[in-house]
Amino acid sequence: MKTTLTLETIYAPIAAGIQRVPAVIKETLRTPSRQIEDVVQYFFSKHGKLLRPALVFLGGGMARSLAPAAEVISERQETSEVYLAAATEIFHAATLIHDDIIDSAPIRRGLPSLHVKWGPQTAVLAGDFFHDKAVVTIFRHGNERIIPLFLKTAGEICEGEVQELSEKNNINLSESTHFEILGKKTASLLACSLQTGALIWGMDETRVDALGRYGHAFGMAFQIIDDYLDFTGRESEFGKTLGADLEEGVYTLPVIHCLASSDRDKVVRILHARNHAKRFPMLKKLLQKSGALDYSLEKAQGFIRQAKQALAPFPESEFKNSLCELADYVIQRER
Amino acid sequence: MKTTLTLETIYAPIAAGIQRVPAVIKETLRTPSRQIEDVVQYFFSKHGKLLRPALVFLGGGMARSLAPAAEVISERQETSEVYLAAATEIFHAATLIHDDIIDSAPIRRGLPSLHVKWGPQTAVLAGDFFHDKAVVTIFRHGNERIIPLFLKTAGEICEGEVQELSEKNNINLSESTHFEILGKKTASLLACSLQTGALIWGMDETRVDALGRYGHAFGMAFQIIDDYLDFTGRESEFGKTLGADLEEGVYTLPVIHCLASSDRDKVVRILHARNHAKRFPMLKKLLQKSGALDYSLEKAQGFIRQAKQALAPFPESEFKNSLCELADYVIQRER
Numbered sequence: 001m002k003t004t005l006t007l008e009t010i011y012a013p014i015a016a017g018i019q020r021v022p023a024v025i026k027e028t029l030r031t032p033s034r035q036i037e038d039v040v041q042y043f044f045s046k047h048g049k050l051l052r053p054a055l056v057f058l059g060g061g062m063a064r065s066l067a068p069a070a071e072v073i074s075e076r077q078e079t080s081e082v083y084l085a086a087a088t089e090i091f092h093a094a095t096l097i098h099d100d101i102i103d104s105a106p107i108r109r110g111l112p113s114l115h116v117k118w119g120p121q122t123a124v125l126a127g128d129f130f131h132d133k134a135v136v137t138i139f140r141h142g143n144e145r146i147i148p149l150f151l152k153t154a155g156e157i158c159e160g161e162v163q164e165l166s167e168k169n170n171i172n173l174s175e176s177t178h179f180e181i182l183g184k185k186t187a188s189l190l191a192c193s194l195q196t197g198a199l200i201w202g203m204d205e206t207r208v209d210a211l212g213r214y215g216h217a218f219g220m221a222f223q224i225i226d227d228y229l230d231f232t233g234r235e236s237e238f239g240k241t242l243g244a245d246l247e248e249g250v251y252t253l254p255v256i257h258c259l260a261s262s263d264r265d266k267v268v269r270i271l272h273a274r275n276h277a278k279r280f281p282m283l284k285k286l287l288q289k290s291g292a293l294d295y296s297l298e299k300a301q302g303f304i305r306q307a308k309q310a311l312a313p314f315p316e317s318e319f320k321n322s323l324c325e326l327a328d329y330v331i332q333r334e335r
Numbered sequence: 336m337k338t339t340l341t342l343e344t345i346y347a348p349i350a351a352g353i354q355r356v357p358a359v360i361k362e363t364l365r366t367p368s369r370q371i372e373d374v375v376q377y378f379f380s381k382h383g384k385l386l387r388p389a390l391v392f393l394g395g396g397m398a399r400s401l402a403p404a405a406e407v408i409s410e411r412q413e414t415s416e417v418y419l420a421a422a423t424e425i426f427h428a429a430t431l432i433h434d435d436i437i438d439s440a441p442i443r444r445g446l447p448s449l450h451v452k453w454g455p456q457t458a459v460l461a462g463d464f465f466h467d468k469a470v471v472t473i474f475r476h477g478n479e480r481i482i483p484l485f486l487k488t489a490g491e492i493c494e495g496e497v498q499e500l501s502e503k504n505n506i507n508l509s510e511s512t513h514f515e516i517l518g519k520k521t522a523s524l525l526a527c528s529l530q531t532g533a534l535i536w537g538m539d540e541t542r543v544d545a546l547g548r549y550g551h552a553f554g555m556a557f558q559i560i561d562d563y564l565d566f567t568g569r570e571s572e573f574g575k576t577l578g579a580d581l582e583e584g585v586y587t588l589p590v591i592h593c594l595a596s597s598d599r600d601k602v603v604r605i606l607h608a609r610n611h612a613k614r615f616p617m618l619k620k621l622l623q624k625s626g627a628l629d630y631s632l633e634k635a636q637g638f639i640r641q642a643k644q645a646l647a648p649f650p651e652s653e654f655k656n657s658l659c660e661l662a663d664y665v666i667q668r669e670r
Contacts, residue, residue: 033498125500135486136486
């Protein structure tokens with residue numbers, strides 16, 4: 001597994017689509033307001049991994065590769081694909097902007113968060129604006145199966161947020177509740193993006209469900225690794241402040257696992273320590289020693305196996321190959 | 336016109352529907368999160384005028400009164416009516432919550448704003464949660480004409496917000512741009528609510544357009560009076576801090592009109608005065624003397640006339656009567 005996968009090679013079969021996304025995002029977010037225009041420019045000055053748009057294109061590829069003979073590439077569907085891909089990224093951006101306010105996160109993609117740079121007022125409005133533009137785009141370009149899927153997903157993301165808030169500082173948070181929150185907050189939109197791509201091309205329900213299972217398991221692994229890297233990654237590489245979740249009372253899998261172990265009392269003592277500067281390095285050391293970090297990595301690997309299994313019914317294709325590689329990439333990434 | 340209209344008498348023909356709204360709002364916003372539950376309880380502990388739900392029911396009444404002979408009251412449509420009525424109020428609440436953050440408004444309905452009482456984090460999330468639940472309800476109970484109308488309206492509200500932000504502190508803001516902002520931010524949802532009620536019962540497009548004209552003109556008058564009362568109302572009566580718009584650099588009609596008059600220099604001097612405590616009373620006096628407040632009242636009256644004219648094609652009914660009274664109420668209200 002130690003071939004070095006890069007997103008560039010994984011995205012190769014969908015490179016033409018992905019390349020169009022940044023321009024379509026900017027087109028979709030065009031506004032006469034100078035201030036919001038500046039926010040758009042700033043937020044998208046560093047693109048993330050464009051994971052959600054990539055999943056839309058890969059879902060589309062999976063659908064088209066099922067019936068290559070009968071395939072008639074419709075221009076309308078291709079346009080829908082790129083606009084819906086942009087919409088997933090804009091939707092994701094909207095949730096990040098509000099999340100960063102909700103979690104008081106100071107840094108996003110290596111730059112000060114919107115609410116730090118422009119104040120919470122502009123950040124709230126920008127999030128609403130992004131959300132609105134994403135929804136309008138989904139309605140314009142989605143079909144009667146895509147639109148309800150997105151609505152359900154938007155609801156799940158919000159529910160996940162609410163649930164996360166209500167579980168803050170809960171030292172008895174169970175792994176299953178934590179997984180439920182991750183499923184709603186992160187995995188749901190990743191699964192929805194992949195399924196959206198497939199639904200543009202009319203994939204049958206059984207196969208769309210299989211893609212949903214891939215997306216869900218992939219999303220779980222993705223977030224578990226994100227939280228794992230919070231304890232093992234280097235700050236400068238990661239582009240966000242390590243330990244921020246801890247400061248906010250959001251306990252992630254390593255902490256939850258360690259709280260359920262014989263080290264529980266030690267964890268509680270650290271969580272309640274007055275000296276916040278020392279808490280994070282102490283906790284890191286304990287999680288390492290107790291095996292909680294290894295446990296998280298194994299859990300993520302388990303989800304990656306599940307994700308790949310979900311693809312078994314599909315014929316081999318460059319798109320299926322990319323989805324498998326993407327799963328491996330998530331595990332081996334360092335940021 | 337000096338009969339004292341009360342909302343109770345105006346709402347009499349729709350009293351049964353209006354009475355159900357608070358319970359349906361609470362049902363729609365049910366959540367396992369204790370914190371968000373507290374927010375719901377707090378926010379709706381004082382109901383506003385329930386104007387938007389009232390317009391939904393009145394629109395429904397207008398539609399049913401067109402064909403009383405053929406009228407078959409369908410239970411499904413009645414259920415839709417009350418849920419969509421609740422959804423308009425929840426949608427409105429979501430925009431108020433985020434607006435209050437955006438405008439740093441300390442008070443709402445006589446109580447500290449959510450972001451003051453619970454912090455901006457919870458307020459952002461609560462706004463998103465309300466918005467999401469409203470949208471889900473609209474999709475569940477709306478039809479193929481209502482859903483696109485709501486989406487268009489949501490987009491307009493957000494555009495109005497963005498435009499307002501970009502015009503803050505602009506002493507050259509024109510009346511027409513200001514009216515465009517009011518139209519999008521306030522009037523659009525009021526018009527949409529009335530039209531939604533009518534669309535549940537399948538009203539024809541021409542008549543729905545006429546209701547849209549009523550709703551728009553009514554909404555303009557409503558907001559102009561709101562801004563007028565900011566300079567003439569008493570704080571304790573009004574349930575919000577007077578002069579808040581001014582502090583935020585949002586200029587309303589009296590100020591805009593005075594800035595376009597021979598008193599322009601005086602207004603500019605006041606707006607740029609260092610002593611903020613003195614600015615508001617000084618401005619109040621000037622606006623009074625210059626006739627800018629009278630001008631605003633006349634403009635509002637003009638919109639109310641337009642609103643009533645839009646109802647001319649409709650046959651007399653208790654619902655039409657309520658819409659006419661509601662228009663008068665908006666002008667004569669003191670808070």
